[in-house]
Amino acid sequence: MSASDAVLAAALLAIDPSGLGGIRLLAAPGPARDRWLSSLDDISPADTPCFRLPSHVGEDRLLGGLDLAATLRAGRPIAESGLLTRANGGFLIATMAERMRPVIAAHLAVALDRGEVVVERDGFSRLVPTRIAVIALDEGIAGDEAPPEALTDRLGLVISLDGVKADGLTTSVERATVSAARRRLVGIRVTADNIEILCAAALALGIWSLRMPAFALAAARAHAALRDADSIEEADLAAAARLVLAPRATTAPAEATEVDPPEQPDRQEEEVSSDSADGDSALADRVLAAAAASIPPGLLARLTQRGVQQKAGPGGRAGAQIASRQRGRPAGILSGVPRGGLRLSVIDTLRAAAPWQRLRETAALPGRRIVVKREDLRLVRRRQRSETVTIFAVDASGSTALHRLAEAKGAVELLLAECYVRRDEVALIAFRGRGAELLLPPTRSLVRARRALADLPGGGGTPLASAIAAMTALAESSRRRGKSPLVVLLTDGRANVARDGSGGRAQAETDALAAARMARTAGLSALLVDTSPAPTPAAQRLALEVGAQYLPLPYADASAIARTVQAAATRRGAA
Amino acid sequence: MTIAYPFAALVGQDEMKLALLIAAIDPGIGGVLVFGDRGTGKSTAVRSLAALLPKMKAVAGCRYHCDPDATPEALCEDCRALMKKGRLKAQFTDVPVVDLPLGATEDRVIGALDLERALSQGVKAFEPGLLARAHRGFLYVDEVNLLEDHLVDVLLDVAASGENVVEREGLSVRHPARFVLIGSGNPEEGELRPQLLDRFGLSVEVKTPTDLPTRVEVVRRRDAFERDRAGFVTAWEKEQAALRRRIIGGRKRLAEIDVPDAALERVAQLCMSLGTDGLRGELTLIRAARALAALDGNKRVGDVHLRRVAAPALHHRLRRNPLDESGAGARVARAIEELFGP
Numbered sequence: 001m002s003a004s005d006a007v008l009a010a011a012l013l014a015i016d017p018s019g020l021g022g023i024r025l026l027a028a029p030g031p032a033r034d035r036w037l038s039s040l041d042d043i044s045p046a047d048t049p050c051f052r053l054p055s056h057v058g059e060d061r062l063l064g065g066l067d068l069a070a071t072l073r074a075g076r077p078i079a080e081s082g083l084l085t086r087a088n089g090g091f092l093i094a095t096m097a098e099r100m101r102p103v104i105a106a107h108l109a110v111a112l113d114r115g116e117v118v119v120e121r122d123g124f125s126r127l128v129p130t131r132i133a134v135i136a137l138d139e140g141i142a143g144d145e146a147p148p149e150a151l152t153d154r155l156g157l158v159i160s161l162d163g164v165k166a167d168g169l170t171t172s173v174e175r176a177t178v179s180a181a182r183r184r185l186v187g188i189r190v191t192a193d194n195i196e197i198l199c200a201a202a203l204a205l206g207i208w209s210l211r212m213p214a215f216a217l218a219a220a221r222a223h224a225a226l227r228d229a230d231s232i233e234e235a236d237l238a239a240a241a242r243l244v245l246a247p248r249a250t251t252a253p254a255e256a257t258e259v260d261p262p263e264q265p266d267r268q269e270e271e272v273s274s275d276s277a278d279g280d281s282a283l284a285d286r287v288l289a290a291a292a293a294s295i296p297p298g299l300l301a302r303l304t305q306r307g308v309q310q311k312a313g314p315g316g317r318a319g320a321q322i323a324s325r326q327r328g329r330p331a332g333i334l335s336g337v338p339r340g341g342l343r344l345s346v347i348d349t350l351r352a353a354a355p356w357q358r359l360r361e362t363a364a365l366p367g368r369r370i371v372v373k374r375e376d377l378r379l380v381r382r383r384q385r386s387e388t389v390t391i392f393a394v395d396a397s398g399s400t401a402l403h404r405l406a407e408a409k410g411a412v413e414l415l416l417a418e419c420y421v422r423r424d425e426v427a428l429i430a431f432r433g434r435g436a437e438l439l440l441p442p443t444r445s446l447v448r449a450r451r452a453l454a455d456l457p458g459g460g461g462t463p464l465a466s467a468i469a470a471m472t473a474l475a476e477s478s479r480r481r482g483k484s485p486l487v488v489l490l491t492d493g494r495a496n497v498a499r500d501g502s503g504g505r506a507q508a509e510t511d512a513l514a515a516a517r518m519a520r521t522a523g524l525s526a527l528l529v530d531t532s533p534a535p536t537p538a539a540q541r542l543a544l545e546v547g548a549q550y551l552p553l554p555y556a557d558a559s560a561i562a563r564t565v566q567a568a569a570t571r572r573g574a575a
Numbered sequence: 576m577t578i579a580y581p582f583a584a585l586v587g588q589d590e591m592k593l594a595l596l597i598a599a600i601d602p603g604i605g606g607v608l609v610f611g612d613r614g615t616g617k618s619t620a621v622r623s624l625a626a627l628l629p630k631m632k633a634v635a636g637c638r639y640h641c642d643p644d645a646t647p648e649a650l651c652e653d654c655r656a657l658m659k660k661g662r663l664k665a666q667f668t669d670v671p672v673v674d675l676p677l678g679a680t681e682d683r684v685i686g687a688l689d690l691e692r693a694l695s696q697g698v699k700a701f702e703p704g705l706l707a708r709a710h711r712g713f714l715y716v717d718e719v720n721l722l723e724d725h726l727v728d729v730l731l732d733v734a735a736s737g738e739n740v741v742e743r744e745g746l747s748v749r750h751p752a753r754f755v756l757i758g759s760g761n762p763e764e765g766e767l768r769p770q771l772l773d774r775f776g777l778s779v780e781v782k783t784p785t786d787l788p789t790r791v792e793v794v795r796r797r798d799a800f801e802r803d804r805a806g807f808v809t810a811w812e813k814e815q816a817a818l819r820r821r822i823i824g825g826r827k828r829l830a831e832i833d834v835p836d837a838a839l840e841r842v843a844q845l846c847m848s849l850g851t852d853g854l855r856g857e858l859t860l861i862r863a864a865r866a867l868a869a870l871d872g873n874k875r876v877g878d879v880h881l882r883r884v885a886a887p888a889l890h891h892r893l894r895r896n897p898l899d900e901s902g903a904g905a906r907v908a909r910a911i912e913e914l915f916g917p
Contacts, residue, residue: 019801077690106677106718113618115577118674125683145807150718150761153613190798192791200789209614213794347682347690351744356691370694445763 003168009159009243010040011173012222015181017044017133019218020156021112024097024136024147027161033137035166037093040135043171043178049090051083055099062107063119064128068346075370076445077350082119084111085128092132096141097147105148108134112154142188156215158247173226181225188221189231196286201241203289206251216240237287285485293438336379348378388486389425389442389478390415393471394453395491395531396432405458408490415488416449425483427474428452430468433460434501438470442478461503464495465511472519486525489548492532493539509538516545527551527564577744578804583814586793588783591620593867593903594777594887596818598713599628600825601866605776605859606734606756608719608767608891612783616793617759621715625672626808627815629823631711635664638703639710639750640671651750671712673705673754675730677721688744701748706739709754719758720767727771730756736775772900776859777884778891780904788896825869833875841881841914848910857871859887878915885911 013023027033041050053062064082073080083092084107092108094100111117111130119126136147146152167404198216207213219240224232335352353376362372392412396405412428419426426449428440440452468489475485495508499515519526526548530539535552543550551564585592594607609617611756632655633640641654643665657663675684686704693699705714706729716722716730733739739752758775760767771780774856784790800807839861862883864876873880886907893906 076695102721103677106721110674110676110717114622118676143905149613149763186802192795195795195798196787196791199794200787203785203787203790208612208785210616210783210790210793211614213790214797217794217798347680348744350690351688351693354688354690355697355699355745357694357697 003164005175005242006159006161006164007037007039007169007171008223008239009157010036010171011043011178011226012219012239012243013133013135013157013177014040014044014173015222015225016185016218018115018131019185019222020133020215022091022132022134022136022153022155023157023159024138025159025161026138028139029137030496031166032161032164032169035169036161037135039169039171040091040343043173043175044091045175045179045182049087051087051090051092053094053104055084055094055096055101055469057083057104059103059107062104063117064126066347066350071350072370079126081128084117084130084132087132088129090133091129091135093137094147094151095137097136097138097151098145100136100147100151102148102150105151109150109154151526153209153211156218157243160247178225181222181228184225184228185221186231187230188224190217190221191232193283194220194232194237197237197287198240198245200284201288202245205245205249207245207248212248214242214243225493234283234286237283238277241287260542262310334379335375335377337374337377344378345378345380349376351380352376355450387425387483388419389427389475389483390419391427391429391442391471391474391478391487393429393431393436393467393483393487393489393491394456395462395464395467395489396430396456396458396460398432398459398498399462399492399494399532405456405531408529409453409456411490411529412453412488413450416446416453419446427478429467429470429474430456431463431470432458433463434497435463436467436470438474442474442483461497462491462495462508463497463499463501464491464493464542465499465508465515466497466501467491467516468512469499471517472522472524475524476522484525486527487519487548488529489546490529490531491542492530493528493536494532495538495543512542513545516542520545520547523547578808579623579626580797580800581808581811581815582620582627583818584794584796584800584807584811585616585620585623587789588616588620588781590779590887591617591781592668593784593883594610594779595620595624595757596822596825596870597777597863597866597884599624599822600829600870601712601862602753604755604862604866606758606774608772608775608778609757609759610762610767610778610783611781613761615781617781617782618717621712621713621757621759622672622674625669627819628670629819630667632665633668633711635666637739639707639752640668641751644713658893671709673709673712673714675705675714675716675722675726677718678703679726681726681729683741684726685733685739686741686748688746699745701741701746703750706733706752706754707750710752711748712754713757714754715757716759718760719771720760720762724768727768728844731771731774762826772891773855775891777863777887779887821870821872824872825866828869829866829871831874832868834861834865835875837883838864838876838878841878843883845885845910845914846889848914849889849893849907851889853892856889856892860885863888882911882915 008237009023013020025033025036027036040049060082062082062084064080066084067078067080070080094108107117111132112134115129115131117128117130119128120298134151134155136151138147140146152158195213195217198220199213202213202216217240220232220236223236223239224230227236349372350370353370353372356373356376357370360373392415393410394412416426418424425442425444426440426446427438427442428449429436430439431437439456440449443449470485471489475487476484495512496503496505498504498507499511525549526546528539528543528546528548528550530543530550530552532539532552539552540550542548547566582592582595591609594609598604598607609621611617621908631640632643634643634650634657637651637654638650638656641650643654643663647658654663674841680896684705686707687702689698689700689702697894722730733752734754734756736749737753739750741748756775758767758771784793796807799844809908842857842860842864846860851857860881861876864880867884871880887906890904890907
């Protein structure tokens with residue numbers, strides 16, 4: 001992504017914020033990102049509201065709710081507006097968007113779709129206007145984290161400031177230019193060809209969401225307005241392709257691009273499109289080429305990988321703060337004094353106090369509008385329903401593949417079905433060759449788990465040490481999020497690749513046992529399924545070191561394993 | 576309120592539109608679940624229903640917009656009292672299409688003590704919630720698979736009984752709450768609880784169109800709408816009115832639609848060959864076919880109707896292996912082909 005495109009994106013967003021929905025800004029925190037944000041602020045109309053939305057934001061702050069101080073002062077319920085309302089007509093900057101919770105993304109999605117949000121909270125019901133554009137600051141450059149797709153699918157622009165210097169981001173656009181372009185926006189002519197070219201380019205790049213061609217059209221229109229033109233031309237389409245379509249490409253366009261529709265619905269339409277077919281398809285090719293040229297090498301691979309990653313399930317990447325809130329769902333209220341981490345439920349306390357206000361009025365000090373007594377206090381009762389994350393570490397090495405990879409897969413499939421019933425999250429780690437790989441971060445989507453499993457190839461060495469380390473790390477991070485991890489290791493226990501990826505059975509076994517001890521220190525509840533043809537001492541020893549239950553596969557049909565895991569999970573839940 | 580996109584202008588997604596129309600003709604169908612890809616107009620379709628549906632007669636001033644022509648049992652307490660005195664006044668209102676936003680608190684969903692009146696006047700009054708607002712209309716839950724479990728429980732309970740019973744804060748209130756539950760979501764965000772899945776009468780899968788002309792048309796209409804909402808709605812009013820007339824006609828015809836024994840037998844055969852659990856699938860299929868016949872202006876249910884509604888009525892009820900991706904839709908299609916011929 002060139003610096004000039006980043007500058008251009010800021011200008012387009014300033015011109016048509018609601019048409020473009022917002023921008024996903026891939027950048028590490030630093031001067032370049034600050035400069036970009038301040039230049040957006042510089043060129044946007046002077047009174048544009050702009051609020052920061054931290055990743056740990058609660059729904060009450062986002063949507064608004066009861067203003068406690070004002071309510072107590074006034075003696076009647078006073079609503080407090082949330083960030084969505086206050087940002088109306090301007091920008092919401094979502095910091096660390098890659099850690100945003102799905103429920104927050106869902107609210108933003110509704111706000112972006114409808115331009116208004118119905119808030120139903122704390123006894124209030126209001127329709128609030130939310131004409132906003134969201135700037136998602138995505139710092140997940142490492143690639144294993146991305147903002148929720150419900151949000152990114154509604155943000156038109158994507159830019160990366162990777163390798164861009166702050167000095168390069170000086171904009172030549174002025175506030176007056178943007179204001180003039182905004183006024184011109186409505187009058188820009190859009191032809192049927194414009195739309196067809198952008199739709200065809202999106203298809204050729206493997207972009208399925210129908211929002212993208214619409215965003216590309218908005219970008220092209222804003223670009224035309226910026227040029228002081230009254231119709232869309234090639235330069236506008238190319239800019240739209242670069243800033244909206246290219247970063248989302250999932251396939252490289254084919255050499256001879258097929259821009260003609262695969263089938264024509266009827267004759268009439270055929271004639272219409274054949275009118276200008278020649279000039280059109282050449283132009284379409286050039287627009288596509290513009291998009292393709294701005295796809296940096298390696299981006300495609302990274303993006304498709306991200307595509308998989310970003311579909312992490314609900315609560316997949318909540319921070320520690322959020323986790324404590326997630327622990328247990330609200331299960332009604334009880335009266336009592338808040339202590340020991342129990343939280344006061346303000347609204348319910350007020351409700352409890354309300355009927356007595358007439359009686360207490362006389363006794364109350366003058367000026368006190370609401371009298372709340374100790375017996376009115378109500379607490380939120382939470383039911384600890386600790387969610388289980390079942391982490392499967394599957395040995396896909398050559399030795400296993402030879403014997404029983406298919407059977408191991410079958411066992412995992414059965415377990416997945418169990419997890420589905422219990423609504424557990426599942427994660428899948430595969431290890432073969434030189435190391436272990438997290439194929440599937442914790443998710444509730446069974447469809448994805450099954451797919452990941454089916455695509456798992458076999459062959460190569462057995463990097464057992466790496467696998468146990470990866471599995472332990474994942475279990476501990478799940479635990480930090482307030483979930484109960486349960487690990488299921490399917491292996492024959494024959495380590496032959498050391499921690500550093502080098503071969504050699506002796507070193508590999510030493511490393512594996514060391515990793516196993518680490519796992520035991522972490523106190524994981526674990527199950528080791530021996531996938532070798534007959535029970536092996538190596539696997540038994542390993543199970544002992546990890547502190548895992550040992551289960552040889554030969555004697556266990558797949559459903560026996562399922563029963564054992566279920567029993568282990570039940571014990572966990574009871575503990 | 577912002578102007579909603581007209582239902583008649585939706586491009587493609589015929590199965591989804593049909594399911595919504597069937598629910599509009601026969602609200603007893605038990606709700607519609609729309610699952611599928613992003614950006615396919617799921618929410619747009621549901622939110623466009625309010626403007627499409629013919630206005631309904633409701634008791635003036637009733638908080639639950641009771642039906643003045645209903646039997647006394649189906650009325651709220653206030654309306655029942657008014658009816659005894661013979662003072663029910665009717666007026667026409669829009670059919671409610673109520674959004675249940677994620678993050679809605681339980682008190683707003685089921686209703687609660689009216690805090691304002693309690694604090695300022697010391698009166699114990701009930702403030703109705705979303706379930707009351709949705710009575711006789713539609714309750715829409717976007718991203719239904721992300722909804723908190725305890726809210727889902729409430730919805731299931733009320734949807735099954737048609738009545739909302741509130742026992743909290745010293746209040747004891749019951750009021751009618753019959754609504755069509757519409758849920759939408761994306762399966763990649765997480766699975767839907769199996770209990771909830773079964774509660775939906777119809778379930779449709781939406782896929783993003785992959786042919787260029789359709790996609791161009793979607794973007795073109797969307798753009799035209801965004802640029803001039805009022806003008807776009809006016810331009811489509813004729814189609815909207817035609818569709819509205821079909822719905823009105825369908826509702827009138829519904830009670831007279833004949834379901835011959837041959838059709839019942841077909842349904843039983845189909846459900847047997849698919850091994851659906853319980854009778855809910857068969858009942859829903861018959862109901863949906865009857866509503867479709869009414870919508871199409873036919874007098875009796877035939878194969879042609881059963882074929883079109885079999886998949887939405889049955890595919891989420893097959894005893895399924897959650898891991899089997901080949902899809903229940905394909906199994907239903909195969910069973911239909913075996914039974915009805917290609």
